[in-house]
Amino acid sequence: MTQTAQTTEPAETPRQHPVGADLRRGPFREGDRVQLTDPRGRLHTITLAAGASFHTHRGHLQHTQLIGQPDGSVVTSTSGHEYLALRPLLADHVLSMPRGAAVVYPKDAGQIVAMADVFPGARVVEAGVGSGALSMSLLRAVGDGGHLHSFERRADFADIARSNVEGFFGGEHPAWRVTVGDLAESLGDPELGEEPGSVDRVVLDMLAPWECLEACATALAPGGVLIAYVATATQLSRLAEDLRQAGCWTEPSAWESMVRGWHLEGLSVRPEHRMIGHTGFLLTARRLAPGTTPPQRRRRPAPGASDDAGVLVSPWAEDSFDDASLGVRGTSDKKLRRSARDAARIAGARGAADDAAPDTAEDVGEPTGGVAQGDPDVTPRDV
Numbered sequence: 001m002t003q004t005a006q007t008t009e010p011a012e013t014p015r016q017h018p019v020g021a022d023l024r025r026g027p028f029r030e031g032d033r034v035q036l037t038d039p040r041g042r043l044h045t046i047t048l049a050a051g052a053s054f055h056t057h058r059g060h061l062q063h064t065q066l067i068g069q070p071d072g073s074v075v076t077s078t079s080g081h082e083y084l085a086l087r088p089l090l091a092d093h094v095l096s097m098p099r100g101a102a103v104v105y106p107k108d109a110g111q112i113v114a115m116a117d118v119f120p121g122a123r124v125v126e127a128g129v130g131s132g133a134l135s136m137s138l139l140r141a142v143g144d145g146g147h148l149h150s151f152e153r154r155a156d157f158a159d160i161a162r163s164n165v166e167g168f169f170g171g172e173h174p175a176w177r178v179t180v181g182d183l184a185e186s187l188g189d190p191e192l193g194e195e196p197g198s199v200d201r202v203v204l205d206m207l208a209p210w211e212c213l214e215a216c217a218t219a220l221a222p223g224g225v226l227i228a229y230v231a232t233a234t235q236l237s238r239l240a241e242d243l244r245q246a247g248c249w250t251e252p253s254a255w256e257s258m259v260r261g262w263h264l265e266g267l268s269v270r271p272e273h274r275m276i277g278h279t280g281f282l283l284t285a286r287r288l289a290p291g292t293t294p295p296q297r298r299r300r301p302a303p304g305a306s307d308d309a310g311v312l313v314s315p316w317a318e319d320s321f322d323d324a325s326l327g328v329r330g331t332s333d334k335k336l337r338r339s340a341r342d343a344a345r346i347a348g349a350r351g352a353a354d355d356a357a358p359d360t361a362e363d364v365g366e367p368t369g370g371v372a373q374g375d376p377d378v379t380p381r382d383v
Contacts, residue, residue, distance in 0.1 A: 018144050020169035024087065028066045028073075031353025033167075033346070035092055036075075036083040045088060045096040047349050090140070093168055094133035098342035100160040100331060103133035104205060104229060105279045107259050113141045115284055116201050116227040123198060125219060126150040127183040127212060128205035131339070132161030134229075138203065139165070139173050146175045149194060151183040156336050163343030167350050187215040194219050204228040209235075210242040217248050220287040227284045236281045247294060249285040256281050 028034060028048060036044040036054070046054050052063045059079030066075060066085055073085050088096065091106035104112070112134065118124060118141040129135055129152035138148050152158040158180050166172060179192055183206075187193040199219040204212060209228045216226055226249070230236050240252045260275035288294060 019171070019173050023170045025071070027068050027070055028085070028087075029353060030067060030356070031350045033088055033093065034066060035086050035088040035096075037086070038081065038083055043092070043096075044083075045092070047346055049349060090136060090168075094131075094136065097131065097133075097164050097167070098160060098339040098346070099131040100154075100157045100336050100339050101130035103131050105276065106137075107257055107276060108229060108279055108282065109134050109137040111257060111282060112203060112227055112229065113137055115282065116203065116225045118142060118201055121145045122200040123147045123194070124149070124201045124203065125183070125187065125194060125199050125216075126203045126205070127209070128152065129158055129161040129178065130205065131157070132164040134203065134205060135161060135165055135176065136168055139169070139176055142175055144174050147177070148175055149177045149179065151179050151181060151186060153180070153182055155180045156340065160336070160339050160343050163340070163347040167343065167347040170350055170354060184212045184215050187212070187219050197221050200224050202226045207235075210239050213242055213246055213249075217246065217287060222287055222289040224287045225284060226287065227282060229280050229282055231280050233281070236283060239283055243285050248288050248290075248292075250288065250294065251297065252283050252285040254281055254283040 023032070030048055030050060032048050034046055034048055036046065038044070038056075038058070044054065044056070046063070048063045048066060050063070053060050054063065056077070058081045059077035061075055061077045061083070066073070069075070069085065071085075071087050074082050075085055076082050094103050094106065094109075112118075118138060120141070120143040122142050123146065124138055124142055126135060126138060126148060127150075129150045135148065135150055139146075142148055150161075152161065158178055162178060165176065179186055181192065183204075188196070196218050198221065200221060201224060202216045202220055204216075204226070205228075206212070209230065220226065226243075228239055230239060236254055240254065243249045243252045256278060258275060258277050261272040263270050263272050
């Protein structure tokens with residue numbers, strides 16, 4: 001008697017799209033951010049709004065020319081100049097969004113996600129939210145099922161970051177929590193912080209990351225990764241020496257990256273004259289298991305790096321670091337107020353568009369004013 005094998009197909013369950021995914025596809029809608037590229041390669045980022053128009057010295061175009069058009073369309077201004085319309089990539093968005101603090105450049109954000117091995121579902125702690133650029137990359141990496149807890153000392157920076165993140169994802173992200181306060185003081189708090197040993201990754205983008213090492217060591221699970229972004233060599237040296245002295249971290253590893261574009265036109269293939277040079281240093285170390293002693297370094301230390309007994313000593317005294325001593329230029333109150341207004345306007349336009357959005361895909365809405373971004377060969381201006 002022959003038996004026929006039978007297989008049972010699992011019942012299909014409705015698939016939920018990750019937060020913000022629907023905003024990255026489909027025709028242009030009201031509230032969408034659109035990047036216009038002119039024939040000379042200049043970029044202009046606008047937010048589509050009903051009845052609005054985009055003006056330059058080369059004529060203007062109505063936002064209604066874009067609403068309902070597919071991504072990658074070409075529109076023509078009143079003077080006959082053509083513009084390529086595309087949704088900004090994350091790398092484009094962070095360079096054109098309103099800023100309170102300087103942003104982590106895409107080249108560094110990508111390395112932070114990769115070299116810290118930030119995986120879907122990870123529990124990540126971030127210190128130094130700034131304008132929210134790095135937070136967007138981390139939220140994409142951990143996904144809706146992960147957890148990103150961001151700490152920011154300045155409430156005005158945190159407000160700008162919230163508006164930027166909500167404007168990009170189209171609303172609040174379920175995996176994101178923002179705490180205004182000092183990570184060193186708040187991370188171990190039972191109500192504000194995280195459980196000891198529950199964090200997978202810690203990302204530090206702050207002036208004096210060595211002040212948070214004890215709190216980070218308590219929160220990180222054994223094998224967890226600490227990655228820090230610092231701007232100067234003095235900060236890099238101080239952090240590396242303090243990690244070694246703590247005795248609960250692997251040997252730190254540090255590097256920087258420089259990105260140079262290439263000119264591609266016929267047989268004229270050569271490096272671009274301008275490039276993104278030094279933006280910051282990245283340093284990583286991993287948390288050792290409790291009670292574990294790190295192996296002794298076998299390479300010969302530099303002269304003066306050890307005492308008479310051969311023990312490595314830190315060259316850094318307990319001097320405090322501040323913006324002035326490191327040559328970091330502060331952000332004016334006027335610029336902060338302008339960035340906060342712009343970020344809130346963009347987030348509000350997105351929220352209003354979502355509230356008024358029709359149920360069917362065919363009934364696309366209409367569009368918010370625009371702002372211009374600088375020459376692509378030059379660092380984009382704050383808008």
